[in-house]
Amino acid sequence: MVVNPEAMAAELRFTAYGAEGLPLRVAGVENPAIRKVAPGGQAQVMEEELFGKIAAAARRPGWIGMESSLPGIVAYGIGFNDNLTVLDGVNLASGGGKALVVPEIEEKGYTRLALWNPGRSGAAVRVDLVRADGRVRASAVREIGPGMAAETDLRAELYADIEPGATDYVRVLSAEDVGAVAFLGRASRQVRMLAAQGEDKGGTVLYCPHYVAGGQWRTRLSVVNLEGEAGIVTLRFVPDDSRQDVVSRTLPIAPYGKVGIEDGEFFGKAPAGGMLEGWVEIDGGGLRLAGSAAYSDPQRLKFAAALPLAASPAARMVFIQAASGERYFTELVVQNPGGPEATVTVELYDADGGREGTASVRIEGRRRLKKTLLELFPSLKGRNGTSGYLKVSAERPITAFLLTGTHDLSVLSAVLPQ
Numbered sequence: 001m002v003v004n005p006e007a008m009a010a011e012l013r014f015t016a017y018g019a020e021g022l023p024l025r026v027a028g029v030e031n032p033a034i035r036k037v038a039p040g041g042q043a044q045v046m047e048e049e050l051f052g053k054i055a056a057a058a059r060r061p062g063w064i065g066m067e068s069s070l071p072g073i074v075a076y077g078i079g080f081n082d083n084l085t086v087l088d089g090v091n092l093a094s095g096g097g098k099a100l101v102v103p104e105i106e107e108k109g110y111t112r113l114a115l116w117n118p119g120r121s122g123a124a125v126r127v128d129l130v131r132a133d134g135r136v137r138a139s140a141v142r143e144i145g146p147g148m149a150a151e152t153d154l155r156a157e158l159y160a161d162i163e164p165g166a167t168d169y170v171r172v173l174s175a176e177d178v179g180a181v182a183f184l185g186r187a188s189r190q191v192r193m194l195a196a197q198g199e200d201k202g203g204t205v206l207y208c209p210h211y212v213a214g215g216q217w218r219t220r221l222s223v224v225n226l227e228g229e230a231g232i233v234t235l236r237f238v239p240d241d242s243r244q245d246v247v248s249r250t251l252p253i254a255p256y257g258k259v260g261i262e263d264g265e266f267f268g269k270a271p272a273g274g275m276l277e278g279w280v281e282i283d284g285g286g287l288r289l290a291g292s293a294a295y296s297d298p299q300r301l302k303f304a305a306a307l308p309l310a311a312s313p314a315a316r317m318v319f320i321q322a323a324s325g326e327r328y329f330t331e332l333v334v335q336n337p338g339g340p341e342a343t344v345t346v347e348l349y350d351a352d353g354g355r356e357g358t359a360s361v362r363i364e365g366r367r368r369l370k371k372t373l374l375e376l377f378p379s380l381k382g383r384n385g386t387s388g389y390l391k392v393s394a395e396r397p398i399t400a401f402l403l404t405g406t407h408d409l410s411v412l413s414a415v416l417p418q
Helices: 047-057 154-158
Strands: 010-017 033-037 063-068 074-080 087-091 097-102 110-116 123-130 136-144 149-153 169-186 190-195 205-213 218-225 231-239 247-253 258-261 276-283 289-296 304-308 314-319 328-336 342-349 355-363 367-372 389-406 412-415
Touching (some): 110 123, 123 154, 205 218, 218 276, 304 412, 328 355
Antiparallel strands (some): 097 169, 205 276, 231 276, 289 304, 328 367, 342 355, 342 389
């Protein structure tokens, strides 16, 4: 999914590569494939639409590169299966950096790591498996050629002699800028896609705009210390119900260590028959942190989604999808982390760039908005669609994300803004 926020048309060039880093060739199929996106428009293209015969002919995993004629393009990649028991996605970027972290590892399934090298020289990429106490359990090196990508499985390939655990995390180091995305899941039931976070993008304060526990929901938080010194992490839970007290908890964190919140009653018990909902502020006391939030049902058997914690609130952002209808829902969460009240404006655009609606709301300081697209835009009632996108702007920096999926929660995806 691609949105062109510029005032002129953009040309997109998609190239399918094989495992050796060369463009794949199949008779009768154009590679690269060219698509155009109108000013302010959105394009949704599937691999099969671009390279149907190429995908079937490739015997080993490959990848698709996208180039744009304009610099302002924003893009989001989604992976799913035919019966929608698996679906999730990540924001697409050109590369991550020289030091990246993946805060979460799937304990009872698989964790696959996709690495890519966007540069013009080869990269020796070291992948460390790091314990909660900050010590490296194991390391492996992968050589990735210029403009190439590689996929590897933590258990089956990188660390076959040990068992990576949920308390561990992954650190990726390279002398060249590289990118990484983790695929975490269990058989064919669910998958979570979690983009690696550059250590230079960490923050001394992180935000989880949505925390929910109780009923059919569970939230798991993972927080990584990017510094070589120990410290104390303070987690403040701000409930949606203003009659409830803010709950603060502190946890020690080791140099380059990790803390994880698995207990659904960490911030207190949910009301009988209900849920505990709100947002969480994570303060490293001056330490730079990175982290992620993962959402699932309590048994982690039905649905799952994950996304990085927010380190940099912003006043303007784009959400690249806006699904709403009989099968799909989209829920927008906007958090005002500061003191003063803020006006937040949400604009809904169709795939052609036409503005379909505008909603403005006031959010008190240290409170949040949580509404579905149908609640924000009642004109969507009776319509079914998976196209369109959102622009969100505010008087002061905010954090926000989307939850989108099927109404029966057979799949769920958490989407960050760009």
